[in-house]
Amino acid sequence: MKKNVGGLDRGIRFAVGISGLAIALFGRVGIYGRLKALLFGFTGFYTAATEYCPLSEYLGVNTRVVEKTRKREIVQDAMNSEAEKVTPVI
Numbered sequence: 001m002k003k004n005v006g007g008l009d010r011g012i013r014f015a016v017g018i019s020g021l022a023i024a025l026f027g028r029v030g031i032y033g034r035l036k037a038l039l040f041g042f043t044g045f046y047t048a049a050t051e052y053c054p055l056s057e058y059l060g061v062n063t064r065v066v067e068k069t070r071k072r073e074i075v076q077d078a079m080n081s082e083a084e085k086v087t088p089v090i
Helices: 007-026 031-050 054-059 067-085
Strands: none
Touching: 007 031
């Protein structure tokens, strides 16, 4: 499974999960409403916890940004350019 759920998206999914579970446990809805809310809440928690959403993958949506890789590339480029400036002493 390739991770495709980013930070803000993940936070929203946790909030949706909490809301769905709260409605399922404490809401004044019928049995079908509770089942729907429970499914909705569980789905929100699952996708946030695993950082993977099959529907997003099917639709081609990826909200996850790999910041560490970009920062590492920037640092390596800076180090390489500094290394090129240094002349070896013989």
